Amino acid sequence: TQLGGVARPPCSPSRNAALAEETELGSEMYAMCRKIDADGNGSISELDLIAAVRKHPDVAAYVLPGHDPDCIMEDERAFDAVDDIFEAIAAGKQRIRYSDFVGHFRRMAAERSEKSKEMEGIYTMIDADGNGSVSKLELLDAVQRCPEVSRLILPFRPHEKDACDEDTFDMVKTVFDKVAGGKKRFDFADFEAHFRSARVGADGGVEHTPVDRRSRRVMIIGPGFGRQMNPRQGQLVDEAGYQTLWVWEGLPNPEQPSFDPRPYLARIKAAIDSFEPDVICSASKGGAYINGLWTHGLWDGPSLLINAHPSVLRLPEGVPVVLCQGSNDEV
Numbered sequence: 312t313q314l315g316g317v318a319r320p321p322c323s324p325s326r327n328a329a330l331a332e333e334t335e336l337g338s339e340m341y342a343m344c345r346k347i348d349a350d351g352n353g354s355i356s357e358l359d360l361i362a363a364v365r366k367h368p369d370v371a372a373y374v375l376p377g378h379d380p381d382c383i384m385e386d387e388r389a390f391d392a393v394d395d396i397f398e399a400i401a402a403g404k405q406r407i408r409y410s411d412f413v414g415h416f417r418r419m420a421a422e423r424s425e426k427s428k429e430m431e432g433i434y435t436m437i438d439a440d441g442n443g444s445v446s447k448l449e450l451l452d453a454v455q456r457c458p459e460v461s462r463l464i465l466p467f468r469p470h471e472k473d474a475c476d477e478d479t480f481d482m483v484k485t486v487f488d489k490v491a492g493g494k495k496r497f498d499f500a501d502f503e504a505h506f507r508s509a510r511v512g513a514d515g516g517v518e519h520t521p522v523d524r525r526s527r528r529v530m531i532i533g534p535g536f537g538r539q540m541n542p543r544q545g546q547l548v549d550e551a552g553y554q555t556l557w558v559w560e561g562l563p564n565p566e567q568p569s570f571d572p573r574p575y576l577a578r579i580k581a582a583i584d585s586f587e588p589d590v591i592c593s594a595s596k597g598g599a600y601i602n603g604l605w606t607h608g609l610w611d612g613p614s615l616l617i618n619a620h621p622s623v624l625r626l627p628e629g630v631p632v633v634l635c636q637g638s639n640d641e642v
Contacts, residue, residue, distance in 0.1 A: 344409040354406040357397040430503050436460050444496040447487045524552035530588035533559020535597030556586045565599035572603035580609045598623050
């Protein structure tokens with residue numbers, strides 16, 4: 312082509328491809344991808360993504376809203392979140408294309424928008440007087456009269472069960488306190504933030520985001536779990552699809568007078584460091600070992616206690632714990 316009498320060479324194929332990609336993705340998202348792709352080779356590695364989240368506040372706010380980018384290498388949860396995002400996009404590949412990155416977050420944004428509308432519909436049922444906030448009484452009333460609300464608030468409760476019984480009343484109060492965060496009433500922002508991880512199905516039921524069990528590591532304290540006395544119980548865990556590690560060698564039965572778990576905690580901590588579990592499970596007397604880990608600051612991750620051991624007098628603050636008690640267990 313001629314411009315002012317001077318011949319201008321045509322754009323190279325690579326330049327044409329870049330322009331087409333920028334048009335497809337939008338200039339803002341294309342610029343972000345270029346910022347993440349530090350070496351400019353047209354694709355993004357996991358290390359590129361981690362480095363960009365740490366270096367560029369706008370990238371961090373987009374990829375990991377609510378996390379401190381300066382702490383990503385020290386904060387295991389933030390690091391794991393980036394790792395999970397990359398794995399979800401890459402599906403086993405070492406690098407991802409710009410279009411894959413942008414497409415993933417656009418889908419997430421669309422799902423959030425759809426989910427917000429679903430949540431608004433449920434919230435309207437609860438906020439019967441339409442004043443914008445919900446009291447404990449309003450929530451209980453909505454659970455009683457609206458099956459959709461009941462399925463969201465108490466997903467594991469049989470829906471034909473009497474909504475006026477004391478157990479249901481206590482469960483509704485517990486949910487209210489978690490949503491309200493100590494306030495007398497909660498608003499839609501509180502409600503949406505609490506139930507953000509759940510999806511409301513067409514029947515009003517809760518559809519939780521599926522978890523790839525193969526990627527989850529479950530460590531089990533052997534004593535008390537009954538692997539030999541009740542092999543079916545352990546078999547159920549092993550067959551559930553998780554990565555499992557049983558820790559029992561060298562751990563004595565803690566059901567003895569003045570038992571001190573401290574001499575055995577280093578053995579369990581070594582297993583934790585090696586296996587890096589997502590959750591540690593114990594049953595009955597095995598809870599004495601988890602309690603020891605908590606007491607000495609050796610574990611503060613998710614924990615499951617089945618028929619908690621009597622040595623567990625209080626739960627550690629800030630540690631996610633699930634307690635399971637059967638009708639024949641002493642509480």
